[in-house]
Amino acid sequence: MSDPSPHPMAFTDLPPGFFALEDEPEFDPARHLQLEAPETVYRLGEFGYEGESLADAPVDFAATSVFRIMSEEGAAHLYRIAKSLEPFTTSNARVERNLRGGVYRSKYLRDLCLSPEVAEFMSGIAGIELMPHTIAHQLGHINFNPPEIGRNVDKWHVDTLRFDYVMFITDPRSNEGGQFQYFKGTRDEVDALKKAGKPLPPDRIISPAMPGAGYGIFQQGSHVVHRAKGLTRPGERITMVNGYIPCDPAFSDHAAYGQLVGVDPAEVVTIEYGKHAADHARRYIDRYLLQRDFADDREGVAEDLEKAASILQTAARYIRAGRQEIEHFGED
Numbered sequence: 001m002s003d004p005s006p007h008p009m010a011f012t013d014l015p016p017g018f019f020a021l022e023d024e025p026e027f028d029p030a031r032h033l034q035l036e037a038p039e040t041v042y043r044l045g046e047f048g049y050e051g052e053s054l055a056d057a058p059v060d061f062a063a064t065s066v067f068r069i070m071s072e073e074g075a076a077h078l079y080r081i082a083k084s085l086e087p088f089t090t091s092n093a094r095v096e097r098n099l100r101g102g103v104y105r106s107k108y109l110r111d112l113c114l115s116p117e118v119a120e121f122m123s124g125i126a127g128i129e130l131m132p133h134t135i136a137h138q139l140g141h142i143n144f145n146p147p148e149i150g151r152n153v154d155k156w157h158v159d160t161l162r163f164d165y166v167m168f169i170t171d172p173r174s175n176e177g178g179q180f181q182y183f184k185g186t187r188d189e190v191d192a193l194k195k196a197g198k199p200l201p202p203d204r205i206i207s208p209a210m211p212g213a214g215y216g217i218f219q220q221g222s223h224v225v226h227r228a229k230g231l232t233r234p235g236e237r238i239t240m241v242n243g244y245i246p247c248d249p250a251f252s253d254h255a256a257y258g259q260l261v262g263v264d265p266a267e268v269v270t271i272e273y274g275k276h277a278a279d280h281a282r283r284y285i286d287r288y289l290l291q292r293d294f295a296d297d298r299e300g301v302a303e304d305l306e307k308a309a310s311i312l313q314t315a316a317r318y319i320r321a322g323r324q325e326i327e328h329f330g331e332d
């Protein structure tokens with residue numbers, strides 16, 4: 001894997017009201033990661049994606065079975081950090097209690113989420129070169145269970161990011177309920193079922209058994225419909241979601257500014273999204289336009305220039321359009 005480009009957010013200036021945690025352990029990939037290959041990797045074709053709905057995805061990877069990401073020691077550090085960050089949780093229309101932007105507050109969390117070792121490992125699984133998400137609020141998202149028993153942690157949905165892993169920070173074996181689930185079907189299928197008032201067929205819902213803290217699944221979250229169920233008796237359920245994007249800037253952006261601005265502080269997410277778009281266009285120009293040799297390829301050069309411009313124009317249009325309703329497919 002080529003050297004990762006620096007993240008467009010420097011993380012030296014924290015957003016207003018954000019403070020860095022003190023006395024954190026240092027993230028040590030050799031000790032804190034334990035990357036073990038998943039047994040099963042599902043393809044989007046197996047989920048029913050075909051034609052245009054498949055062409056929309058950068059790769060046909062859908063999701064994995066459960067695999068280990070962090071060591072026991074790493075997961076224990078992350079648990080203590082999650083507990084320190086718990087006072088800063090917020091609510092939105094989909095998730096009752098989540099912590100976003102934790103990568104500004106915790107260097108350990110940031111180093112884990114930006115880890116080139118993890119990005120390379122996930123790239124190998126997905127079959128496409130990936131890099132950590134260039135929107136800081138799409139890194140290290142942490143879900144905490146709602147205090148009310150039975151309330152789902154997160155509703156059926158697809159993600160506002162392309163690729164992500166969902167990892168348990170607490171040990172799911174000590175809980176009743178609280179399963180992470182994904183549906184072996186397409187977004188359109190779920191949409192049609194929900195509009196018809198029908199539940200998802202239970203025999204196509206996968207509820208992978210999680211053997212402990214530090215284990216998770218990896219998915220193309222833009223296409224795999226998933227949710228997190230509520231606990232059925234009192235307990236603690238904490239999970240982390242980390243986002244990735246394709247390294248190749250020719251793939252279109254999937255970040256939904258209108259959704260993010262409904263969830264995250266506008267003064268933070270607008271800057272993050274603007275820099276994310278600028279970084280995308282810059283990487284496109286670097287990788288395509290500036291690599292060109294002498295040739296009379298007027299059409300190619302014109303297309304490259306237009307593509308770079310359209311990355312920026314599309315982002316500007318989304319920023320002007322502003323907030324949109326948060327999308328999800330409901331509870332059951």
Ligand SMILES: [Fe+2]
Pocket residue numbers: 157158159221226
């Ligand atoms: Fe999700």
